[in-house]
Amino acid sequence: MNDYITKLEPKYLYLISYRREFKELCSMEMRYIFGETSNSNYHLTNQLIDISRSPFIKGRVTILYSNEKIDTIEKKMIEDNLSFNNYKIHFSKFDEVPYQTRLESMRALGTTINGDFAIKDPNVEFILTKIDGVWIFGKLEANPNEWIKRRKKPYNYSHALDVKIAMAVINIAINNNFDLKVIDPCCGIGTLLIEGRTQGIDILGYEINPLVKQHCNINLNHFGFKPDVNKIDMLKTIEHYDVAILDLPYGQSSLITREEQIALIRKSKEISDKLVIITMDNMSNIIQDIGLTIVDTCKIKKSNTFSRYVTVCT
Ligand SMILES: C[S@@+](CC[C@H](N)C(=O)[O-])C[C@H]1O[C@@H](n2cnc3c(N)ncnc32)[C@H](O)[C@@H]1O
Structure with missing residues (x-):
């Protein structure tokens, strides 16, 4: 399992995005906000920051489940008997995950949630992603920009x-x-x-x-x-x-x-x-x-x- 994710058990995944010309500025801003440079388009941390402060942080995911195996997350979600109405699951691409695997994983986790899936205007948005071999599922708060x-x-x-x-x-x-x-x-x-x-x-x-x-x-x-x-x-x-x-x-x-x-x-x-x-x-x-x-x-x-x-x- 990824050392960084297991040791830290980070609570949050920040989604970062910038146009090429702002790469250095974004990296510098992250050094001052998080105390370390984010070398990619995400940052895992326990720090809770107001995402509206940064033009480069697109959202904060509160991590609910993380595991190397998607089946383990699925089992935990069934045990937790989650209920959300009008929810949507997005996939954020970090590790290379084949399209079919992404779809199947989203569908598997989606079926564990009691409530309707939203086509548009969801009340709750979730992110599923895989970073350095670890699957992460969490609740997204998007930057209101x-x-x-x-x-x-x-x-x-x-x-x-x-x-x-x-x-x-x-x-x-x-x-x-x-x-x-x-x-x-x-x-x-x-x-x-x-x-x-x-x-x-x-x-x-x-x-x-x-x-x-x-x-x-x-x-x-x-x-x-x-x-x-x-x-x-x-x-x-x-x-x-x-x-x-x-x-x-x-x-x-x-x-x-x-x-x-x-x-x-x-x-x-x-x-x-x-x-x-x-x-x-x-x-x-x-x-x-x-x-x-x-x-x-x-x-x-x-x-x-x-x-x-x-x-x-x-
Ligand atoms: C590059 S502009 C600042 C633009 C500003 N950051 C903004 O977004 O509007 C520099 C400004 O400094 C002012 N300025 C130049 N010399 C100054 C001085 N000695 N004391 C105060 N303001 C000065 C100029 O009038 C000019 O409006």
């Missing part, structure tokens, strides 16, 4: 952060500590503020451009958050925070020199204990030259013209 709605804001700029990236970066910044005081010193139209506050995090923003600041506050208000962003030059601030998330301004949105970018990075570190920087190009050397220690980094590459680097520094 509410974040998709937050893509539509009253004001949206082409240089604003993608909601998926913002959500992942928030998780990377807080590392499961919801009590941290976080600052977004160059907050633009507030994508990070909205994602952070949706997770219940104390995150504030500064914005130097009065019109962008106004649009940010309209966006915050739209999602039910306090429109509290003031027109502030972050370079002149002194307030200290646990974490700063700097989405570095770059040439496309404003005329900014390398020296000015460096000044923003320096200042962000000065006002925080931990800094997460989002850049359009690889600035590792510059970041290290400034005297920061890079503890983690990842690259998001969508096309030849779109790249983002997420760098965690102390």
Whole structure:
């Protein structure tokens, strides 16, 4: 039997999925949520986390039965005399399982459940899967993917952060500590503020451009958050925070020199204990030259013209 599954007897199976360009970001996010990298499209753990926090976690399966033999699970299910009305069983493919075996296994387990099978709109959804030779049967809670709605804001700029990236970066910044005081010193139209506050995090923003600041506050208000962003030059601030998330301004949105970018990075570190920087190009050397220690980094590459680097520094 798979050592990992038997020793840990994990309670949960998290189903993970991402587009190719987000592979590194997803892996980084999982390191901060679960404390270890998920090297595939699932994660087995006893940790119960709110799946709506991540754009890459598609669902959480509460494991009800696991065994090397499907017959053993079937017997246990008969003994347990399960009753669910309007239920559906899905198969999640991890180990290679022939189509016919999948169908037969789902049918065998389905017949042990008292109640009607749902063709559509099920009340209860189950997952059957096989991972490293172990069959797993459990109850699925799908990610409601509410974040998709937050893509539509009253004001949206082409240089604003993608909601998926913002959500992942928030998780990377807080590392499961919801009590941290976080600052977004160059907050633009507030994508990070909205994602952070949706997770219940104390995150504030500064914005130097009065019109962008106004649009940010309209966006915050739209999602039910306090429109509290003031027109502030972050370079002149002194307030200290646990974490700063700097989405570095770059040439496309404003005329900014390398020296000015460096000044923003320096200042962000000065006002925080931990800094997460989002850049359009690889600035590792510059970041290290400034005297920061890079503890983690990842690259998001969508096309030849779109790249983002997420760098965690102390
Ligand atoms: C890359 S954009 C941020 C986008 C933001 N993450 C979003 O999703 O909307 C950088 C922002 O930093 C602001 N900015 C530049 N220098 C600043 C400074 N010294 N203090 C505060 N904000 C500044 C710019 O006006 C711009 O709106």
